[in-house]
Amino acid sequence: MKVKDPVCGMKIEKEEAAEKIEYMGKEYYFCSQECAEKFKDNPEQYAHQKNSHGHGCCH
Numbered sequence: 001m002k003v004k005d006p007v008c009g010m011k012i013e014k015e016e017a018a019e020k021i022e023y024m025g026k027e028y029y030f031c032s033q034e035c036a037e038k039f040k041d042n043p044e045q046y047a048h049q050k051n052s053h054g055h056g057c058c059h
Protein backbone atom coordinates (compact mmCIF):
# COMPACT_ATOMS: atom_id res chain seq x y z
CA MET A 1 0.00 0.00 0.00
CA LYS A 2 1.29 3.41 -0.94
CA VAL A 3 1.47 6.25 1.52
CA LYS A 4 2.63 9.81 1.18
CA ASP A 5 5.67 11.23 2.83
CA PRO A 6 4.24 14.50 4.24
CA VAL A 7 7.61 16.24 4.16
CA CYS A 8 8.74 15.81 0.58
CA GLY A 9 5.43 14.60 -0.86
CA MET A 10 6.86 11.43 -2.28
CA LYS A 11 4.68 8.36 -2.50
CA ILE A 12 6.31 5.35 -0.88
CA GLU A 13 5.40 1.82 0.00
CA LYS A 14 4.72 1.40 3.70
CA GLU A 15 7.17 -1.47 3.89
CA GLU A 16 9.88 0.65 2.32
CA ALA A 17 9.46 3.60 4.63
CA ALA A 18 12.64 4.53 6.44
CA GLU A 19 10.70 5.80 9.40
CA LYS A 20 7.20 5.84 10.82
CA ILE A 21 5.96 8.46 13.24
CA GLU A 22 2.66 8.57 15.01
CA TYR A 23 1.34 12.06 15.52
CA MET A 24 -2.09 13.15 16.72
CA GLY A 25 -3.38 9.62 16.29
CA LYS A 26 -2.25 9.36 12.68
CA GLU A 27 0.67 7.46 11.27
CA TYR A 28 3.09 9.16 8.96
CA TYR A 29 5.65 7.40 6.83
CA PHE A 30 8.90 8.83 5.56
CA CYS A 31 11.17 8.00 2.68
CA SER A 32 14.26 8.87 4.68
CA GLN A 33 15.51 9.69 8.15
CA GLU A 34 16.03 13.21 6.91
CA CYS A 35 12.35 13.69 6.23
CA ALA A 36 11.43 12.13 9.55
CA GLU A 37 13.73 14.54 11.36
CA LYS A 38 12.16 17.50 9.57
CA PHE A 39 8.74 16.26 10.58
CA LYS A 40 9.84 15.91 14.20
CA ASP A 41 11.18 19.46 14.15
CA ASN A 42 7.88 20.88 13.01
CA PRO A 43 5.12 18.26 12.96
CA GLU A 44 2.24 20.73 12.79
CA GLN A 45 3.48 22.27 9.61
CA TYR A 46 3.68 18.97 7.81
CA ALA A 47 0.70 17.21 9.35
CA HIS A 48 -1.63 19.96 8.18
CA GLN A 49 -0.12 20.30 4.80
CA LYS A 50 -2.20 19.06 1.91
CA ASN A 51 -1.73 19.44 -1.81
CA SER A 52 1.73 20.91 -1.67
CA HIS A 53 4.53 19.91 -3.92
CA GLY A 54 7.65 18.62 -2.31
CA HIS A 55 11.11 19.86 -2.85
CA GLY A 56 12.38 16.43 -3.73
CA CYS A 57 14.70 15.89 -0.85
CA CYS A 58 15.64 12.45 -1.96
CA HIS A 59 15.52 9.77 -4.63
Ligand SMILES: [Zn+2]
Pocket (backbone or CB within 6 Å): 005, 007, 008, 009, 010, 030, 031, 032, 035, 057, 058
Ligand atom coordinates in the same frame (compact mmCIF):
# COMPACT_ATOMS: atom_id res chain seq x y z
ZN1 LIG B 1 10.94 12.29 1.91
